[in-house]
Amino acid sequence: MTSDHENQTKTKNKGTRELIDCQIRAVEGKERTFRLSFSSEEPYERWFGPEILDHSDGAVDLTRLNEIGVLLYNHNRDAVIGKIERAWIENGRGEAEVTFDTDEDAEKIFKKVQGGTLKGVSVGYLVESWEEVMPNKKSADGKYTGPCSIARKWAPYEISIVSVPADPTVGVGRSAEGGVDTAMYETLKRQLQYNNNISQGGTKNE
Numbered sequence: 001m002t003s004d005h006e007n008q009t010k011t012k013n014k015g016t017r018e019l020i021d022c023q024i025r026a027v028e029g030k031e032r033t034f035r036l037s038f039s040s041e042e043p044y045e046r047w048f049g050p051e052i053l054d055h056s057d058g059a060v061d062l063t064r065l066n067e068i069g070v071l072l073y074n075h076n077r078d079a080v081i082g083k084i085e086r087a088w089i090e091n092g093r094g095e096a097e098v099t100f101d102t103d104e105d106a107e108k109i110f111k112k113v114q115g116g117t118l119k120g121v122s123v124g125y126l127v128e129s130w131e132e133v134m135p136n137k138k139s140a141d142g143k144y145t146g147p148c149s150i151a152r153k154w155a156p157y158e159i160s161i162v163s164v165p166a167d168p169t170v171g172v173g174r175s176a177e178g179g180v181d182t183a184m185y186e187t188l189k190r191q192l193q194y195n196n197n198i199s200q201g202g203t204k205n206e
Helices: 004-013 063-068 104-114 182-199
Strands: 014-018 024-026 033-040 044-046 049-053 070-073 076-090 093-100 120-133 148-162
Touching: 004 014, 004 120, 014 049, 033 120, 033 148, 063 076, 063 148, 070 093, 076 104, 076 148, 093 104, 093 148
Parallel strands: 049 148, 070 148
Antiparallel strands: 014 120, 024 033, 033 093, 044 049, 070 076, 076 093, 120 148
């Protein structure tokens, strides 16, 4: 029989998140191919607290995306709308080139992306290893201040075009907890700015 702790661990290790500042750009010379960002190190509120996806060397396993990766619509495994040509990490972000299929269902989404109606991108991923940072403590690399959970080893397994714009105040598990209030979101934004100051060599008082 599976314990509550085991269930919570499984739930924590599997996540989806939308990229708030994603840009989908057409690739020159390839009519149905676009370049997009699918992940970043921006803190994301999940049911257990702020989560950060590490993008340093060796942290992200892109094997699945590069070998059998598909592009989905709204995380629906039955709604395959294209393929992932290649995925890579660049400047602390997950980047990919995707090509839309030519069937009727894919064509509808392709036209909406091409026309700028659909702009949202989301990624599904599994986490293998965490670093838990306690309140007011520094992460091992000194980049972040707790409380937060940092995914030090993780693997994206699908990329989706999503119809609902990303809401930075909610995340996986929102149905159980209802979301994050404004005060918590403002705290997260301040924490992100503080973390950025640290990573750029600044200080808390800047």
